[in-house]
Amino acid sequence: MTRTSRRPGTTTASVVGVVAAGVPLAVLAVFFVLPVGGMLARGFVDDGTFDPGGVLQVLTRPRVHRVLAFTVLSAGSATVLAVLLGVPAAYVLSRLRFPGVRLLRAVVVVPFVLPTVVVGVAFRQLFAASGPLGGLGLDGTPVAIVLALVFFNIAVVVRTVGAQWDGLDPRREEAAAALGARPAQVWWTVTLPALRPAIVSAASVVFLFCATAFGVVLTLGGLRYATVETEIYLLTTTFLDLQAAAALSLLQILAVVALLLLAHRARATEVALARVDRPRRRPRPRDAWAFVVLGLVLALVVAPVATLVARSLRTADGWGFDHYRALAAGPTEGGSNALRVPVTTAVENSLRIAVDATVVAVVLGLLVVLVTTRPRPAGRRAARWARALDGIFMLPLGVSAVTLGFGFLVTLDRPPLDLRSSGMLVPIAQAMVALPLVVRVLSPVLGSIDDRQRQAAATLGAGPLRVLRDVDLALVWRPLLAAAGFAFAVSLGEFGATSFLSRADRPTLPVVIFQLISRPGVDNAAMATAAAVVLGALIVTVMALVELMPRRGRIA
Amino acid sequence: MLQVEDLTVRFPGPRGGGLVGAVDAVAGVGLSLARGQVLTVLGPSGCGKSTLLRAIAGLEHVDAGRILLAGADLAGVPTHRRGCALMFQDGQLFDHRSVAANVGYALRLRRRPRREVAARVEELLDLVGLTGYGDRAPATLSGGERQRVALARALATEPRLLLLDEPLSALDRSLRESLAADLRQILVAAGTTAVWVTHDHEEAFTVADRLAVMQDGRVVQEGTPAEVWRHPADARTALFLGYASVLEGSAAARIHHVLGSPDPAVRRPVALRRSALRLDAAGPLAGTVVAVRASPEVIRLRVRVDGLGEVDAVAGREHPAIPGDEVGLAVDPDRLAVLPSGAAPSHLTAPTP
Numbered sequence: 001m002t003r004t005s006r007r008p009g010t011t012t013a014s015v016v017g018v019v020a021a022g023v024p025l026a027v028l029a030v031f032f033v034l035p036v037g038g039m040l041a042r043g044f045v046d047d048g049t050f051d052p053g054g055v056l057q058v059l060t061r062p063r064v065h066r067v068l069a070f071t072v073l074s075a076g077s078a079t080v081l082a083v084l085l086g087v088p089a090a091y092v093l094s095r096l097r098f099p100g101v102r103l104l105r106a107v108v109v110v111p112f113v114l115p116t117v118v119v120g121v122a123f124r125q126l127f128a129a130s131g132p133l134g135g136l137g138l139d140g141t142p143v144a145i146v147l148a149l150v151f152f153n154i155a156v157v158v159r160t161v162g163a164q165w166d167g168l169d170p171r172r173e174e175a176a177a178a179l180g181a182r183p184a185q186v187w188w189t190v191t192l193p194a195l196r197p198a199i200v201s202a203a204s205v206v207f208l209f210c211a212t213a214f215g216v217v218l219t220l221g222g223l224r225y226a227t228v229e230t231e232i233y234l235l236t237t238t239f240l241d242l243q244a245a246a247a248l249s250l251l252q253i254l255a256v257v258a259l260l261l262l263a264h265r266a267r268a269t270e271v272a273l274a275r276v277d278r279p280r281r282r283p284r285p286r287d288a289w290a291f292v293v294l295g296l297v298l299a300l301v302v303a304p305v306a307t308l309v310a311r312s313l314r315t316a317d318g319w320g321f322d323h324y325r326a327l328a329a330g331p332t333e334g335g336s337n338a339l340r341v342p343v344t345t346a347v348e349n350s351l352r353i354a355v356d357a358t359v360v361a362v363v364l365g366l367l368v369v370l371v372t373t374r375p376r377p378a379g380r381r382a383a384r385w386a387r388a389l390d391g392i393f394m395l396p397l398g399v400s401a402v403t404l405g406f407g408f409l410v411t412l413d414r415p416p417l418d419l420r421s422s423g424m425l426v427p428i429a430q431a432m433v434a435l436p437l438v439v440r441v442l443s444p445v446l447g448s449i450d451d452r453q454r455q456a457a458a459t460l461g462a463g464p465l466r467v468l469r470d471v472d473l474a475l476v477w478r479p480l481l482a483a484a485g486f487a488f489a490v491s492l493g494e495f496g497a498t499s500f501l502s503r504a505d506r507p508t509l510p511v512v513i514f515q516l517i518s519r520p521g522v523d524n525a526a527m528a529t530a531a532a533v534v535l536g537a538l539i540v541t542v543m544a545l546v547e548l549m550p551r552r553g554r555i556a
Numbered sequence: 557m558l559q560v561e562d563l564t565v566r567f568p569g570p571r572g573g574g575l576v577g578a579v580d581a582v583a584g585v586g587l588s589l590a591r592g593q594v595l596t597v598l599g600p601s602g603c604g605k606s607t608l609l610r611a612i613a614g615l616e617h618v619d620a621g622r623i624l625l626a627g628a629d630l631a632g633v634p635t636h637r638r639g640c641a642l643m644f645q646d647g648q649l650f651d652h653r654s655v656a657a658n659v660g661y662a663l664r665l666r667r668r669p670r671r672e673v674a675a676r677v678e679e680l681l682d683l684v685g686l687t688g689y690g691d692r693a694p695a696t697l698s699g700g701e702r703q704r705v706a707l708a709r710a711l712a713t714e715p716r717l718l719l720l721d722e723p724l725s726a727l728d729r730s731l732r733e734s735l736a737a738d739l740r741q742i743l744v745a746a747g748t749t750a751v752w753v754t755h756d757h758e759e760a761f762t763v764a765d766r767l768a769v770m771q772d773g774r775v776v777q778e779g780t781p782a783e784v785w786r787h788p789a790d791a792r793t794a795l796f797l798g799y800a801s802v803l804e805g806s807a808a809a810r811i812h813h814v815l816g817s818p819d820p821a822v823r824r825p826v827a828l829r830r831s832a833l834r835l836d837a838a839g840p841l842a843g844t845v846v847a848v849r850a851s852p853e854v855i856r857l858r859v860r861v862d863g864l865g866e867v868d869a870v871a872g873r874e875h876p877a878i879p880g881d882e883v884g885l886a887v888d889p890d891r892l893a894v895l896p897s898g899a900a901p902s903h904l905t906a907p908t909p
Contacts, residue, residue, distance in 0.1 A: 450648065452644055452648045453648050453650065455613070455615050455635070455642065455644075455648075456642065456644060456648040456650075457636075457650075457661070458614075458615075458634075458635040458636045459613050459615075459635055459636070459638075459640060459641050459642035459710075459719070460636075460641055460661055460662040460665065460709065460710070460712075460713055461636050461637075461639075461662050461665050461666070461713055462636050462661075462665055463634075463636050464634075464636075466636075466665065467636075470650070470661075471650070474650075474652050474653075475652060
């Protein structure tokens with residue numbers, strides 16, 4: 001009865017399907033495969049001859065080994081720490097009921113949307129000799145990098161695991177307890193197995209984000225502590241060693257694809273949950289330890305942000321908005337500051353680009369998801385195609401944004417695709433970065449629609465387009481807004497690809513921040529904090545608006 | 557009105573593609589239904605009845621045969637142009653729309669004026685007994701209310717043919733009985749032609765003008781409920797219709813003899829209801845009580861009868877019996893059915909409910 005259907009008239013449906021899949025595929029081919037491929041090709045072709053040996057040579061360099069080891073170690077420890085802190089926090093935030101829980105839930109998620117450059121600046125301020133935690137001597141150490149990575153990704157764990165926990169039927173745990181299981185046994189035999197898919201999935205995503213993090217590592221690690229991603233950047237921009245950069249890019253792509261496949265298999269074993277709405281319970285004394293962990297998480301989240309804001313407001317003679325004024329004033333005559341445009345211009349650039357990037361990412365993502373989630377009999381060739389398509393659009397997750405940005409530069413610079421001067425170059429690159437996120441947000445929602453809803457609409461007289469509007473789009477409306485918000489935030493904060501592509505006279509806000517911190521001078525550092533606050537506030541505002549958007553279709 | 561001719565729907569084998577392991581979910585089914593009548597398709601789960609319904613709605617690919625509605629072949633007509641509203645087992649209401657918006661959905665599709673839609677929705681909600689429910693969210697309704705809304709939504713299309721796929725199966729028993737009668741009344745009042753699929757024989761008898769029994773993708777019997785009930789096509793059908801056991805061979809001959817058949821050669825199988833044998837000291841059959849169970853109206857017995865084996869019987873509450881008692885039994889000819897000869901594969905008993 002739950003079988004999906006083979007309907008009459010499938011030929012027209014599949015033509016529409018091919019077109020809907022074709023547009024995003026074409027865009028992906030031109031704006032992702034081509035640049036990345038072009039970039040990789042540059043590494044393999046030396047003086048016009050195919051030379052794969054040179055690439056392998058790169059992998060034997062001691063520095064490359066150090067970079068690889070550091071990438072795996074930092075990402076691994078950040079992942080472990082994020083899970084250890086995130087799971088108890090998820091427990092408190094999704095299982096318990098106490099005043100302020102909603103606020104805490106929002107606070108914990110904020111870091112995820114903050115741009116990497118902002119977080120980098122914040123952690124530098126926190127651990128700087130003059131900062132509140134300067135005494136720990138962590139400035140410029142791997143510990144600072146790992147903590148910054150945890151800061152970012154704790155939200156992923158709390159969100160993913162929390163959502164799963166929210167849907168667990170507590171009666172299953174109660175049943176175990178009634179059969180004589182002690183609380184610890186309940187946890188190990190019932191709760192943890194039920195959460196395991198979510199934990200594995202969250203951990204693999206966190207590891208992926210950590211291993212490909214760019215802005216944070218670049219701002220905190222500089223030349224000394226490089227991950228594969230920042231090394232690609234340094235090799236490309238500083239040493240102009242394209243061969244080595246291509247080798248590392250390739251290695252990264254392979255590693256990420258392997259990881260994504262593993263994560264996919266973990267997801268495939270996920271058991272469907274009977275989602276139940278059960279009231280959250282009040283905290284009990286034995287929940288105290290979980291609150292302690294939540295306290296740590298909150299400290300980790302709040303401290304850097306508070307430091308950042310405080311630093312941006314501290315002036316030579318007390319407190320004030322001097323740095324913000326300096327930002328808005330823009331470049332000074334022969335001045336010491338590194339600004340090339342007033343910050344208002346950069347904000348305007350960022351917003352314009354983000355709007356374009358969001359539209360591109362959401363339209364493409366929606367098309368992809370509509371095609372991949374179309375129900376079809378399992379085991380058919382079409383189903384395999386849909387899964388492959390779904391995987392293909394995850395690829396940008398695993399490809400260094402730096403590779404992508406540089407690839408844009410080297411491949412889209414001659415006819416018929418001379419886009420260097422086109423205003424769409426940056427938005428399209430950012431859209432490619434945001435696309436996987438859009439697909440991931442929309443895919444589960446559209447995939448969970450009971451096909452019989454569509455069939456019911458059809459038997460009531462709704463044609464295919466009308467069904468699309470009244471069932472698919474009506475149900476996906478809110479997640480679509482959330483996806484758009486995410487894409488907008490990603491675009492506003494995107495730095496890896498943008499750093500290559502934004503034109504000197506039209507920088508985005510993250511580019512301005514990076515310019516400020518790369519120049520010496522206390523004023524520049526202080527202005528960077530102010531600019532980071534502006535960017536952070538902008539993104540938090542966007543996300544809050546999305547979050548507060550009234551639920552459409554909710555009826556009294 | 558509806559004419560189904562030699563319809564076959566084939567499901568691919570478990571490995572997909574090809575005909576290896578392919579199953580005919582519906583195999584050569586023929587049916588016809590006059591305007592304004594309710595046809596119930598009755599069969600165990602997996603017999604292909606829902607697939608038949610979905611094929612009529614245009615939701616399944618038809619491998620052979622024809623479906624005609626009002627004389628026109630439906631082949632190639634997409635679902636939304638067939639004018640067959642389908643009501644699902646769990647209603648499939650649009651939870652993101654109010655009750656009124658659900659009911660009025662088809663009318664809005666046809667761009668009827670708002671005022672007219674509102675009036676019609678109110679009328680339909682009255683019809684299904686949910687006056688004033690228009691502004692509610694479907695999620696706040698009980699199972700029975702949801703099905704009433706689903707019916708109202710389907711009726712709003714003024715369907716040429718209404719298809720109901722186990723519309724009451726998700727409900728509990730008492731609700732199912734009362735709602736079945738209600739729905740029947742609503743369908744008759746609206747003059748709707750309907751195909752109603754169910755696995756519950758009591759529900760089928762409550763709602764049907766015509767009854768088709770399906771097994772393994774085939775229609776094994778078709779007729780009015782009374783005909784089908786009186787003359788089941790074979791032993792399996794009889795058991796599915798609620799007969800408790802089927803006797804054949806010498807056991808069947810014994811019953812024929814008791815009923816006064818002069819010819820000892822008559823051995824056609826006999827399907828017995830649980831109440832076909834009644835405790836009666838003067839009865840022609842004798843046996844030993846094996847088990848006794850009291851029910852609100854009668855006392856139900858299992859009795860071992862010479863030449864019949866163990867069979868069900870009933871006793872009035874004034875006739876207490878205990879296991880081991882030797883009792884006499886009378887046969888009630890209205891509570892048994894004589895099956896066509898050769899229809900029973902072997903001695904069969906319905907699973908005890």
